[in-house]
Amino acid sequence: MLRGYHALVEPAAIGLAVEVLGLHQSHQGRRCVLRRLRQGGRGNAEVVQRSGRMGSRLPAAHAHHRYEAGHRRRSLPTWSEPVRSYAPWRGPAGQFTYSLGMVTSVDLARHLGLSQATVSRALRGHPSVTEKTRQRVVEAAQALGYRPDLAARMLVTRRAKALGIVVADFRSPLYPPAIAAMQERSAARGYRMALIRDPEETQDVDAVDVLNETIVDGLIFMSATDDSPTVARVAARETPMVLLSRGVSGLRADMVMSDDRAGGELVADHLVGLGHRRIALVSVRRTVSNGRDREDGMRDALRARGLDLPEECVRRGSISHASGMEMARSLLAMEPRPTAVFCSTDSFAFAVLDAASQLGIRVPEELSVVGFDDSEPARWSMINLTTVHQPFTEMAAKAVDVLIDRLDDRADSKVSQTVFPVRLVERGTTAAPA
CATH class of the missing domain: 3.40.50.2300 (Response regulator)
Structure with missing residues (x-):
């Protein structure tokens, strides 16, 4: 690599540029690409012009590398949101920015001097990683703009790491704080959350596809009824589910409810x-x-x-x-x-x-x-x-824990029923009859 060029570059991106420019796939060809990117000007324009058709093939996030006027120095790479163009742009003080590839866990590992396995475990919050190391990895990931490749993760684990929350009506004043509690608990345990309007309520046939296990790993129903065809369809697929504040007669499913x-x-x-x-x-x-x-x-x-x-x-x-x-x-x-x-x-x-x-x-x-x-x-x-x-926000958070425990094989094989106590709150709308 050229002296003074301290980029974290995806090898696949460089190889693709070599191919598009018609250079020989060798160490010398790759050095030529890096030299043109370093020098800027006409050579860089040629890289961009001739590789414009690569937009859909190159990674979607882009490494920024700075060269300040008068001297070179190594600076921490940063990443921007995906853009359609791969052209370099001149920033303040004569700095150039080059968009080459997305940050991977391998890049994070190289940057931190750790193994890729340690970085992956730290990002998942695995207990084998110390808190100090985990914090170091998280801070570096935020600084470099690291985003997990969800599609690749799904191919390897066959898991979407996402929960579906099915509701019948978004207008209930009880739902907003409960949904916020579920989102917070899901994120804390490494899962994303998708809010789904019950297809039975919307009469939207396409909405049923959202309940597919390739989109979400499990479902929490806040809208289940004894005669719900949506619940029956999900149960027939044996998709893990939790019923929140509702039960369904004859259905074997984990339930979280109040008394x-x-x-x-x-x-x-x-x-x-x-x-x-x-x-x-x-x-x-x-x-x-x-x-x-x-x-x-x-x-x-x-x-x-x-x-x-x-x-x-x-x-x-x-x-x-x-x-x-x-x-x-x-x-x-x-x-x-x-x-x-x-x-x-x-x-x-x-x-x-x-x-x-x-x-x-x-x-x-x-x-x-x-x-x-x-x-x-x-x-x-x-x-x-x-x-x-009824402690509905606590019930909602508990429903998330029950579902994730089931997905992670931490739950007992028998279905569970968690019942929260209730209490009467006397205020100003009741009194002795006249």
């Missing part, structure tokens, strides 16, 4: 304890397991106190504000009107509060309302909703 039945019992005890006897329910279809369990828990607690939940006081529908408003208006138009409403989600509770406000019904003086979730809006002073708290 929904206990939550329903807490609500019934609270309302009956305040003196309510005519209690209504706004919930989802019975095929949604968490709503079903919350309803059943409430019914059991009412029966234990000699009370019942009449069907005329039950409304079920889809989780949307419009659906909640429609169900609430129907209940509040009854004679006699219920004195309290248990909503199986906070979203339904917000709709009931909205409908009551429009109808001039005072909360909690004339109507008590209880939700389930303890989402962030429930804590706002203008809403101040009495609700059942």
